[in-house]
Amino acid sequence: MRKASSIELTRRALDLVEHGDTTRSDDIYMSPVESYICPEWLAQEKAILFKEYPLLVAFSCDLPNAGDFITNDDVGVPLLVIRDKKGQINAFFNTCQHRGSKLVTGCGRAQGGLICPYHAWNYEFDGELKVIPDAVSFPGVNKAERSLKSLPVVEKYGMIWVCPTPGKTFDIDAQLGGLSSGMVDDLKAYEFQNYHPYAQRRMHRKMNWKLLLDTFLEPYHFAPLHATTVGPLVHHNMCLLDTYGQNLREAVIRKSIDKLADEPEDNWDFPLHSALVYMLFPNAGLIMQRDHVELWRSYPVADKPDECIVQMDYYIPEPAETQSAKDHWERNMDLAVNTVIKEDIPGVEGIQVGLSSGALTHSTFGRCEPALIHFQREIAKSIGRA
Ligand code: FES
Ligand SMILES: [Fe+2]
Known part of the structure; x- marks a missing residue:
């Protein structure tokens, strides 16, 4: 203070x-x-x-490194918040773009990408889909169009806010x-x-x-x-x-x-x-x-x-x-x-x-x-x- x-x-x-x-x-x-x-x-x-409304979902110190994530099932959508390799915080639906499996549970540090436990589709920490195993079985599926679905997120003052509605923007300072x-x-x-x-x-x-x-x-x-x-x-x-x-x-x-x-x-x-x-x-x-x-x-x-x-x-x-x-x-x-x-x-x-x-x-x-x-x-x- x-x-x-x-x-x-x-x-x-x-x-x-x-x-x-x-x-x-x-x-x-x-x-x-x-x-x-x-x-x-x-x-x-x-x-x-x-x-x-923007909801306070974590402190920055909960996710200090690339791959660190938290999930939250209380905000009305399955929420995943993860820090990427550039240090940016991302918020996504915790939902695989193949058939909808939950990607991760609880909190922790993902290694080598976000790998879906169901059929191992593999995403970058910034949400981009990088690997579809047996890709030949998915003709016409464009990886660039299968990124994780993102949610609006802001990291400021050592705190992280998410609005659980895709596409919605918010000004956290105005809200404060x-x-x-x-x-x-x-x-x-x-x-x-x-x-x-x-x-x-x-x-x-x-x-x-x-x-x-x-x-x-x-x-x-x-x-x-x-x-x-x-x-x-x-x-x-x-x-x-x-x-x-x-x-x-x-x-x-x-x-x-x-x-x-x-x-x-x-x-x-x-x-x-x-x-x-x-x-x-x-x-x-x-x-x-x-x-x-x-x-x-x-x-x-x-x-x-x-x-x-x-x-x-x-x-x-x-x-x-x-x-x-x-x-x-x-x-x-x-x-x-x-x-x-x-x-x-x-x-x-x-x-x-x-x-x-x-x-x-x-x-x-x-x-x-x-x-x-x-x-x-x-x-x-x-x-x-x-
Ligand atoms: S549901 Fe995720 S890889 Fe199949
Ligand atoms: Fe009290």
Whole structure:
């Protein structure tokens, strides 16, 4: 984070601490329960948010070398993202142009081309078909016309976005709120291309996909829900919020910030005394902790509004090469990630049961939950249900 932003955020946070206050929206927001339980609502979200928007699918450091690939079966099409020999990132349907077999599964490094496991058609990492075994049996099949079907992809700020609709173009800076927005400034300054993937967790949960993000977007639940984990470390019900188009940055303030009031501004390092949540619309939450970053994404499952796939990717600034480094990161993950997996997620799964029960027509978001209001309002607007 740039020094000027760090100082500005620290000043705003100290002001909240001094007044025992938080950032508040103008009014409460009544969020219709339909948003979490209605199959038609979900169908619209899938058709618009998961079809027309750029989705954050990886960090550049997940695919540092030629042939490195990831796949993703959660975005509505079988997706393959791979780095080619020129260093360019490509996104394709993970689908062989012979008869449609899946080319690769999971993630890894392809050697000697992308070789289809079914009949061994062999593609370059840039999607070009280079070998058809027994080519004589395919008269008239022009290899130049059988490249892998590509999808729009952009790599920037150490991150990779894909839009799962062929031919669609997107301007990622505009989507992030504009080139001169604080969001772009922050993402640039973090230099995620220099991070290292450390761990990944994937789970199928019984909750609407938005509930994962909801739980990151208000610290009103910190003291009650996280009483024995992260709750004691942060100022309860206190946040800073900045919005950038449909995206936002919310900062939760650690109590350790209090002592900065007596220190010169030069020592003010805001990320050390906060947890910064970047909501990258529509489905990614980036959590900058003091020493690492977590990327949380969620995806709807089929046509079920009350189920989702959650994926968490944990990135660290230096590779964990020694046993003591590994022990350190395991302990670190234990607090940060387990708090979400053992407290937040079960909490919102309980909310899903409540919302599905018919006991209420609306969720009431309080004025102290402005980030949550921004997110839900932008979702509703984007599918024409504002
Ligand atoms: S389906 Fe891929 S080579 Fe036949
Ligand atoms: Fe939480």
